[in-house]
Amino acid sequence: MPAPVVNVVFAGLGGQGAIKASDILADAAFRAGFDVKKAEVHGMSQRGGSVTSDVRYGAEVLSPMIPRGQADFLVVLEPSEIEVNRPNLKAGGVLIPPDAVAEAALPNRRSLNVALLGALAARLDLADEHWLAAIRAALPERLHELNEKAFRLGKGSVP
Amino acid sequence: MERRLLSGDEAVAAAALDAGVHLGTGYPGTPSTEILEAFDALGGRAQWAPNEKVALEVGLGAAFGGARALVTMKHVGVNVAADPLFTAAYTGVSGGLVVVAADDPGMASSQNEQDSRRYAVAAGLPCLEPSDSQEAYDLLLAAFELSGRWQLPVLFRMTTRVCHGKSIVTRRAPVTPAAPAFRRDIPGRVMIPAYARPAHVRLRQKLKALSAFADGSPLNVWREGSAALGVIATGVAARHAREAAPHAALLELKTIHPLPLEKLRAFAASVDRCVVVEEGDPIVAEACLAAGIRVEGKGEPFRFGELDVERVRRILTRDDGPEAPLPRGKPPQLCEACPYHPVYATLRKLDCIVAGDIGCYTLGVLPPYQGMDTCVAMGASLGVGLGLRHVLPEADARRVVSLIGDSTFVHTGLNGLVEMIYNPPATGHVLIVLDNGTTAMTGQQEHPGTGRRLDHQATTRLSIEGLARALGVPNVDVVDPVADPAGFEALLSDRLARRQLSVIVSRRPCILAAADIRGYERQNAASAAACAACKEG
Numbered sequence: 047m048p049a050p051v052v053n054v055v056f057a058g059l060g061g062q063g064a065i066k067a068s069d070i071l072a073d074a075a076f077r078a079g080f081d082v083k084k085a086e087v088h089g090m091s092q093r094g095g096s097v098t099s100d101v102r103y104g105a106e107v108l109s110p111m112i113p114r115g116q117a118d119f120l121v122v123l124e125p126s127e128i129e130v131n132r133p134n135l136k137a138g139g140v141l142i143p144p145d146a147v148a149e150a151a152l153p154n155r156r157s158l159n160v161a162l163l164g165a166l167a168a169r170l171d172l173a174d175e176h177w178l179a180a181i182r183a184a185l186p187e188r189l190h191e192l193n194e195k196a197f198r199l200g201k202g203s204v205p
Numbered sequence: 206m207e208r209r210l211l212s213g214d215e216a217v218a219a220a221a222l223d224a225g226v227h228l229g230t231g232y233p234g235t236p237s238t239e240i241l242e243a244f245d246a247l248g249g250r251a252q253w254a255p256n257e258k259v260a261l262e263v264g265l266g267a268a269f270g271g272a273r274a275l276v277t278m279k280h281v282g283v284n285v286a287a288d289p290l291f292t293a294a295y296t297g298v299s300g301g302l303v304v305v306a307a308d309d310p311g312m313a314s315s316q317n318e319q320d321s322r323r324y325a326v327a328a329g330l331p332c333l334e335p336s337d338s339q340e341a342y343d344l345l346l347a348a349f350e351l352s353g354r355w356q357l358p359v360l361f362r363m364t365t366r367v368c369h370g371k372s373i374v375t376r377r378a379p380v381t382p383a384a385p386a387f388r389r390d391i392p393g394r395v396m397i398p399a400y401a402r403p404a405h406v407r408l409r410q411k412l413k414a415l416s417a418f419a420d421g422s423p424l425n426v427w428r429e430g431s432a433a434l435g436v437i438a439t440g441v442a443a444r445h446a447r448e449a450a451p452h453a454a455l456l457e458l459k460t461i462h463p464l465p466l467e468k469l470r471a472f473a474a475s476v477d478r479c480v481v482v483e484e485g486d487p488i489v490a491e492a493c494l495a496a497g498i499r500v501e502g503k504g505e506p507f508r509f510g511e512l513d514v515e516r517v518r519r520i521l522t523r524d525d526g527p528e529a530p531l532p533r534g535k536p537p538q539l540c541e542a543c544p545y546h547p548v549y550a551t552l553r554k555l556d557c558i559v560a561g562d563i564g565c566y567t568l569g570v571l572p573p574y575q576g577m578d579t580c581v582a583m584g585a586s587l588g589v590g591l592g593l594r595h596v597l598p599e600a601d602a603r604r605v606v607s608l609i610g611d612s613t614f615v616h617t618g619l620n621g622l623v624e625m626i627y628n629p630p631a632t633g634h635v636l637i638v639l640d641n642g643t644t645a646m647t648g649q650q651e652h653p654g655t656g657r658r659l660d661h662q663a664t665t666r667l668s669i670e671g672l673a674r675a676l677g678v679p680n681v682d683v684v685d686p687v688a689d690p691a692g693f694e695a696l697l698s699d700r701l702a703r704r705q706l707s708v709i710v711s712r713r714p715c716i717l718a719a720a721d722i723r724g725y726e727r728q729n730a731a732s733a734a735a736c737a738a739c740k741e742g
Contacts, residue, residue, distance in 0.1 A: 109447075
């Protein structure tokens with residue numbers, strides 16, 4: 047890689063919103079002016095199986111897939127998916143587990159993916175305006191307020 | 206022009222719109238399904254065909270009529286469409302015809318990992334392969350230009366990562382192709398032997414000219430690098446290669462057939478060591494070696510599964526040693542409230558031998574049911590079940606059931622049903638059609654049995670039970686296995702005991718699709734009422 051690329055792996059089970067979360071990150075990075083690539087496999091995953099999605103952004107991204115052991119961040123929506131995906135993280139990489147945000151504080155259990163994006167956002171250099179624009183573009187209007195709240199809650203959870 | 210973050214499938218749809226494609230058709234299949242849905246959403250004319258063969262024939266007819274047509278399918282769909290595909294290379298087209306074949310190396314959601322590029326070689330069709338969304342966009346435009354210029358269908362090979370991956374795409378100004386018009390060309394379009402013989406010669410002449418075109422084409426990108434190592438790479442593997450070996454010289458191949466052999470020869474000669482990196486079969490490597498071009502192919506382990514940066518690094522260092530296993534997460538399973546549960550419970554209880562088919566319901570093979578004994582190809586449950594019935598000892602033959610979904614039944618199960626009434630086994634046979642009112646596995650697409658078109662507008666509904674009765678099947682029943690599981694078991698037991706042909710349509714909407722289906726039906730009923738009121742007025 048000629049320039050540093052930020053690598054984020056999302057993991058969860060089909061239907062939990064891991065792919066949606068990766069779409070929002072990819073869009074936020076795109077809006078911030080970065081080159082972005084995202085890779086995922088869906089299909090059988092719609093039936094409740096494991097889902098992962100890779101997002102890479104930087105000045106220039108080549109492969110869409112994050113080489114194993116090179117993820118800067120691993121965002122996991124399901125406790126049982128943490129260990130199988132841990133080898134994706136590089137040494138010193140950051141795990142953002144499902145309990146990074148207190149579930150009881152969430153406006154809705156379905157917004158965990160966006161809340162975890164908030165926890166991720168606290169550690170990335172993407173401006174809030176890009177995050178919020180990406181969240182609004184990815185979700186129907188009736189869910190905007192709820193998810194913006196979840197995002198801020200997640201962001202606030204990081205000391 | 207506007208830049209957008211698009212999947213490869215969405216980029217193909219955008220390119221189809223900008224190329225002025227008159228008609229898009231295909232059959233749903235991961236990872237190709239989203240192309241036609243996105244084309245429809247952009248305002249293009251897109252429709253689902255009952256199967257890939259019909260889709261290709263519709264596209265071919267449109268292209269005979271001077272239109273630009275896009276036909277989409279997954280790799281195994283090309284097998285279904287292969288009959289017209291081979292001869293379409295002889296007839297050629299007047300407008301433009303591009304056939305997208307979406308391969309699934311690693312089988313994320315497929316029954317095999319065949320390499321569609323073999324079809325381009327076998328049928329004699331030009332083939333292009335993109336490595337990301339921008340290239341999917343650019344090369345689809347190029348494919349239509351090629352198709353128009355050489356009057357040939359073009360095969361467009363994609364893979365799962367390119368179809369479903371997202372990257373940034375800049376669109377170009379749309380073009381308006383010539384309007385469709387019929388021009389009679391009997392020797393060019395009617396493939397009796399007397400006309401097909403010169404047509405084959407014409408095809409080979411075109412391919413020779415296309416080979417020269419490929420050699421000069423700027424579509425293939427030669428990146429200068431170290432003289433010590435050169436990499437020839439195709440598709441997404443070219444992106445992995447740039448990351449794995451940033452200093453190597455790189456030839457990114459986009460024209461997969463015919464290959465730019467002279468350019469390949471010059472590239473290989475410009476480096477000390479030249480390695481071909483390609484996903485799937487070693488097609489480019491073999492072609493280079495056959496042409497006397499000094500290259501190394503990948504090791505045998507890399508014929509299997511997807512490539513990534515690490516695996517490309519191993520190919521380049523000739524490391525064929527054992528690889529770390531991929532993380533094994535939770536496998537997919539039948540949804541908790543799937544209407545197929547009672548069907549599988551009954552098949553298990555009655556100890557049936559189940560000739561299965563392809564769809565969500567194939568997941569019934571997993572524990573706790575292990576409710577499927579064979580699954581080979583779309584529509585194969587009929588033929589395989591009948592074959593088993595014909596030869597097994599009577600006690601076993603009477604346990605055989607063919608099990609197929611509604612969309613798969615319309616796709617190619619229909620032919621098997623005709624075989625069932627034409628050559629009935631001595632013990633009779635039982636076909637269960639699992640009708641959940643949608644093509645569930647690929648993301649709930651419409652099909653002729655739903656009575657709605659790709660855009661969910663109403664059309665004539667194919668009646669599965671009506672068709673079975675019209676064919677002369679003596680026992681045809683429609684049941685809801687969830688509402689009355691005991692009734693389903695009693696019915697199946699009775700039908701297995703008869704030495705007759707039976708079709709049981711097990712009808713209950715997919716729980717993931719049910720709310721949407723109700724919405725479409727409400728909307729279509731309202732439109733029909735408004736239409737009737739207008740006519741009365």
